Amino acid sequence: MRIAFVGESLIDFTAAGELAFQGHVGGAPTNSAVACARLGVPTGFVTQLSTDLFGERLLAYLQANGIDTRFVLRSDAPSTLAFVERTPTSNRYAFYTQGTADTRWAPAELPALPADCRWLQFGSISLLQEPAASRITQFVEAQRGRRLVLFDPNARPSLIPDLAAWRQRCTRWLAAADLVKMSDEDAQLLAPDRPLDEMAADCLRHGPKAVVITRGGEGATLFRPGAEPLALRPPPVRVADTIGAGDTFAAGLLVALLERGVDTAEALATLPADGWLAVLRFAGAAAALNCTGEGANPPQRAEVDALLMQASS
Template identity: 40%
Template structure:
């Protein structure tokens, strides 16, 4: 099982004002929530470890996870309310976020709420997004990652929301601790620019940042560049190997959940090929990485065609077909 740790919340998609009310649609969401569902839809055993409220929204979140086949036995139920994330469209097709969650269940989870030991079937843990930066949740997840590092694969997606992160200096300090134990790091163009001051179109700067993560202990670093596709950097005995996959031309509904789908699909493909454990990572080849990266880009492109975070199934991704540029690399 791949255990996804972090927040589950309600995304409130806000539309136009008709003069009397705002058009709005409440949808289960949260980056780790999306990753867990995407993993299950891609046919991999997935679990969710995050604080779920006992309120109506929390019941909906737990129900959605369960219906998609995600194991919620390690997700504590708390009486605190569910976080509401307000999502508004931008003219470029991207979206803006504002979170209303002070004292909410996803942020209130503490070390005592997390399992003292994990089931033997947990091969990998995926961490990411806003809950890493707010305590007590962030400190609890960090302690879990540090405890399991070296025994299970640790994957990290910063998924920074700079507009709602109150203290970027504190965020960077917390991320540095997570990066120190991460085997796989996935970072978006926004993460690189807003969180690390890296221009994602500067190939030399991007490579230097990725190699810094590899030198710090990561085995695989993936950077996503929106319509420009994604790049992966692999630590090998001969140095750094880089593989790139171009973006797919699709009709974009919105980009909500695209990065979450890519993260999940990358892990799912590695897991399906028996490469998502300590031994598998050591044998990971550049061709393996190219295959997994192409699969992940395909999956993310399908999510972009749909409103909201609605990850595809394995059959849908396989029907899309591999990119010619990624084959045989």
């Protein structure tokens, strides 16, 4: 296991017209874990799944994608469900999380990740429900000095009853992270009406070595202390659906960083600009390919390599 993810695993029901919905395995950490595994990196997942019919499918899906599930607990609580409706500019969500298995993840003893696990990613709606939010925070903070941590807020405003309290908690999550990846929508939620460069500078002051802010089809921008921002657009593709694009981008970041030997805080802080551009290029290509199909469906490694070769020719 080289990369681990902690957080929710749920069923996304995407609107197919009127009251018709098509079910897909989802949850931001789950999508990212599947993306990492398909990109060829040994990947593990930390969560709690229901024993109901949805939970059985979630577990089978993780295992079918080669994800290490030794740290997946089981519960008779129901599975988390999400309903997604596409809009011209974004996606509209309705979540059913009350008392669900993943939101009740609170083991008496925190998992002991293997020494060869060099990155841990956390974030998303798993940080919006107790007791999982507090226990995940403790788990992440326990990784300091053992492995690198990526924080992806991936927030859903409809699930945040107190924005001021959430913003305050974000300062703790930022302090626990070495790398932050967020969307421009996350940035606006954290600091409304502030320019992205100022928002990123605020994040960096909490301790992360780098912040990457994605802007959909406009690409992504990297911010680092004392360095000029680096921006890169993804290769053009025919977009069918953007669900899971950000999750796949985060996975691409981790895979590309790990392949460049970035598995310590020092290596992350000293990665040169050309190395970062290659990382952003890889992550952008992976995210773009995810958008060519319905639902979150991260690409295989060969597809990403082929798109990068095509884009460079």
